Amino acid sequence: MTAKNFSNALGNIGEGYVDEAVRYTPKRKRSPWVKWGSIAACMLLILTGVILGDLLHSADAPNDGVASYFVITAHAANGESTELSFASSSCFNSGTAQGNIFGVDMPTFNFSVKPSDLKNNEVLYERFDILISYNGIQVGATDKNEHIMVFYLVHREPSDEPWAWSVSGWFTEPTDLVVRIVDKESRETVETITVNVKYLADKQEYELKITELNTKFAQQKRAVDANNFLMSILLARNGADYPAWFGGCYIEDDKLYVKLVSPTEEEFKSISDALAYFDDVVVFESAERSMAELQAYADQTAAELMQFGYDVTSWYVDSITGNIVISVLEKDLEVATAWVTYSKESGKDPQVVVEIGEYTVPDSQAIEFCADPFLQNNSLSWMYSINVKIDNEKIYLNEILYDQVSYIDNLELDFSQLAPGPYVNEKITEVLDRISSQKGCYLLKTQSESSCGKELAMYVIDDTYYFVRFFDNGSIMRIHSGSVK
């Protein structure tokens, strides 16, 4: 075959491919800011404990009598949102959409947006405490009325394909979002609007109501844009690693504060030139430690606490203070704080703050959770929780009924594709060994579409439950664990 043969054949490909290439505009890069926001949101999600006694009695279990609270955890770190496809081509009204989050298929969502006279405009996000993805969707599991997801669908032009704009956030109450309407040609802001969103549990639908027109968030938006731009620069120049001069950044009072750690003249000029367009909202300040150093220290400290047997729920670097914040279950607060305090060799170490990381959900049976062990497939990059509920001897995972529970003797598992990482320690290795050595497990199945998959293996070992989730091809996606109290 010659290139000419190939070129001729290439010339005959479907027009859809050509059209896509003509119209393609790059996705906005997902910034670490959003990534960490996402993690924070996920952390809020990680929860849930239930009583399994009824299930165990009904499932012909050998561990008869083990019945108590247990905890489910879920994991992830980062990831890219992916395309959203539509079951409905209607614009900015109502319909059904099927999302795909970080490579994980999500259930079909119903949506309704009012009024419908906003078509032919773009809708941009405004609030920086809301996670958003461009031309895609970024959502997570919902739990009763605690978490709310919203998104918008718009046409840029009647002849164009539908564009999806999504806004997702995690709220405890019906919440106002602010969106901006932009003129297609001039790119000038035409108007900003406030949209109230809430999850209608009975309809399993997210309702959006425009409640107020206003223009007060323009400055915030500019600071967020500056932040996103900075992150895209860092990403382009340094990949996933932060440069040594970068000490973090945060938004406060509608300004983006960028921390610099002894930058060279060249480095400072480079970053200040790059951010010159945003000089009205960018403030540089000096910092003692780089973000890379702080993150590494946070990871290491959390891993050490886990190895000592403390139940760590989350950890992060506070960009404003430069402190490392580690959350543990309340029972471990005192000892973990003491350990952190006394383990510091000198005042040179970053400040570590230990907090209580217990999250409970009103009216649920969840009491606490921990994030250990962290185990998931290499290809995954995002935390995902399982909400487990037992009701009338039936088990529900993320509200989906798993109506087939059986006990099987020989399920072969291949752990080789689970990710190694800073969290993999002897304890995790031991967990894998314990699961591998089990003679049998429960198999939970459902015929419904479920974000947890149609089949999971559940192991009950001593005082811990393990949920093993699978990809469609049978390989292991991730393992969730929970301790029996």
Place this chain on the structure above:
Amino acid sequence: MNDERIIELFFERSEDAIKALDDKYGKVFFSLSFRILNDRFEAEECVADSYLGTWNAIPPARPDPLVAFVCKIVRNISLKRYERKVTAKRDSRYDVAMEELEDCLSSSMTVEEEIEERELTGLIEAFLDSLSRENRVIFLRRYWFSDSYADIAKQVGLTEKNVSVRLARLRKQLRNYLSEREALI
């Protein structure tokens, strides 16, 4: 003006259709042709010929998407003209892009029977489907539109170097893909 309205003008046999088409997509068509022919004058002629071709095709055709439909006409006409004017001097971007593909596709062995063009198109489409959207666009911008690395980098928001590396990987992927399906020997 939206595409549907432009097509309506073609159906009404209004010459405004050509003007509207040119206003909206003229630059796309010209740059496509120019990158193949590397000659401004000839590219303009090809685009004009393509408008005539479009005028003759609509009606009865009612293309959707319109821009891709006309792009194909522009590309075909430009390639035909290119074939006619091929000389020893090989200097267009189309040439350069094709040379890259020659390295990827040809081998020292002779193919006994060329795969049917139609089948090959199907294979290419399947290959394209296997790519991420961004990679698909990069591949097509290079080998369908003959865009330069710099142009592609600008369009997809990557660095030129990044585009170059991506394309090298995509060519390797393509070669493996076609080899596995015995489209290459």
